[in-house]
Amino acid sequence: MEGLIELGRQDMDPSRRGVLGVGLFSVALTVPGWPDVLGRLEAFKTGRATRIGMPEVDMVIDMTAKVSELDDQFGGRHARPMAAAFLVNTVAGYLHADGPEKVRRAMMAAASDLSYLTGYMAVDEGLHGLAQRYYVKALELAGAADDHLTYCTTLRGMSVQAVDLGHGSKAMALADAAAAASPAAGPRMRAFLAGQQAHSAALLGDRTVALRHIREAEAEMDRAESRGKPFGSYDPSSLNYHVSQVRYELGDVAGSVEAMEQSDQLRFGVYRRARVRHRATLAERQLRLGHLEAACRTWRTALDEWPMVQSGRADDRMRTMVKLIKPHTGNAHARSLYEQARATLPSSMH
Template sequence: MRSRRELKAWKVREWDMTERRPNEGLKRLLAEAGWTLGQLATAVNRAGGEAGVSVRSDKSNVSKWLGGHTPVEKVRPLILEALSRRLGRQITHAEAGLPVPHGVPSPSSTVEGLVDLGRTDMDPSRRSVLGAGLYSVALTIPGWPDVVGRAEAVKSGKGLRIGSGEVDMVIQMTEKLSDLDDQFGGRTARPMAASFLVNTVAPCLRADAPEDVRKAMLSAASDLCYLTGYMAVDEGLHGLAQKYYLKALELAGAAEDHLTYCTTLRGMSVQAIDLGHGRRAMELADAAATAAPKAGPRMLAFLTGQQAHSAAQIGDRATALRRIREAEAAMDRAESRGKTFGSYDPATLHYHIAQVRYELGDVAGSVAAMRTSNQLRHSHYRRTTVRFHAIQAERQLQMGHLEEALTSWNRALDDYPLVRSGRADARFRNMRKLIKPHLRHPGAAELYERAQQVKPAAV
């Protein structure tokens, strides 16, 4: 008979052998991806950087994982995301030989999920958790047939009845929030949007209402969710943005609102392309165009302009040029019917032209189109003006036109202190890095000193 000490030692050895059984699932996925150990480690670190998670994996870590060591909890979703991006499908914990998380709540109804998301977003103590949310390239996007008519997810309440006045209130509030976002950036308006979603919109979604009013409220809520997701993108909270975008898709389907469904897919494509995931951006842009009902010329330009940018980023020159010509022709037809403030306009079209030209290697053509975009843009869109003047400056410097770049950066700096935007902040961090080699130039030194003094609006 074994002593207690011998028994304990035996159990430890047995446990150690069980824990360190080679991870065949991860080994298979690594072989399918065609990656070395170091390449997987690099991809994991990149995903961590996007999510704001500090990770320093190297090939020795990957070797240990393959040998049976369980990665620490914060690294596991990063491994799954890295492999999902590489293989183009969602990789699960089980498939990768990783422990399946316990205690994950089952999916709640559309409205309940929206409330949970909004309440977490409103809680300052949870903001760091939201900020660490990981952007997923392989996220499953519900198709239009999967979400259309899912009104049973929204159940009527008792004692509260709404009419068209409440719908108009949500629409007008969304417009006001959008105005604030345009002028002052996502960090200014998103907390208000989250609060409004939880405290006002969610009760309205549960209220009794005639069928037409109920669907109109679902549609208005979907549009607000899309806007809130867009503002999260502006802050750099990409995992959070995806959560809001998915809620927007669900609500649009329940409302049978094709327009907001397609607009949200396009917004998700914009997010993907900004993060450098061109193929995913192309898939989402094509899905938006395919799902769209018969579109008017402005909507057609709105969709094909994004398709053009996405195609250019993945090097599909023929498709990019064909799509941008379609967008230009559609915009010509739209403008002949009169201009609409606040919708896809010539300034945005020229931005897409600039992006297509830049992705295809025409830096000078890109700068010319960006200059036209900045000239046409209404002064109301302050946040966009700051970002696009900064982008123009970066490309002017790339061409060796230092004086012109300094002028563009100074214009961007004029409005930067009024904007609370993660994307604008990133542009000015990049500016300080790019201008350092040119500090012997008086204008560059002056700009650098000015940038050191100028601070963005307080968070």
């Protein structure tokens, strides 16, 4: 798939990203629907000498899982170029290789998942146009592989990107498309999608729709938890994060703080990057309530772990912390935090 190769190559070369302008988010991006990408095997030409089997598929799956673990623990700044190089140097060749149809479909599904993850890491660095291009490739590969799960997950990821950038209508459309494309989803996936629909609706100020979807997410999560809780998927911590976001967008700052604290308590320890970002967000909301010392304590826990995370979004939260805490340095707790921030963060961030 030549488009995927070119995309990966430009991601490996930061100078080309700037020239091509792939850092710009496009609200007008054309998102291919499921019928448009379903089974498009003709996009991948076979006939080269290489032949693949399930061991190659398993290797791509395992590599994607390892890169995802690195991203969760340390952020995507280092992991994304690794993923891009793997796409270009290994996965692209597998996509053009001969093999049984079952194996080729499995390889495309694995490549779709890796492309989605690489796009997610580009979002983390603020490279939004680049992320969108990875996401579209993930949709195309998922359709060719008849992989509903990754297709819906990718649409949901695109909605998260849009909502974080304040594009509520686009976020809602993408979240609704993800839900509509998953008729056979299990309860955990339905909770995953409904939570994003709730957040998008809340951003638009649609209280009725937001609360309906968050209740749906809670009900589906109850069903999912009764079947056991697999590590690494949408879980009660994620649900509480969505509850917090919905409450905040609807004006309930105190309620959003309560839900974010619950999310933090339930989060698995390996999710360091999310912990830094979300604790910083929690501190910002504690400060909005006038709880300066509580905010300082929360911010300090985020700042203590920040040096281990290479993440543009985590950096943004630290810049915001410095800006918000500086006017309060007459308070001993705030002054101590500000001094720690100046000693920890590079000068460009304070």
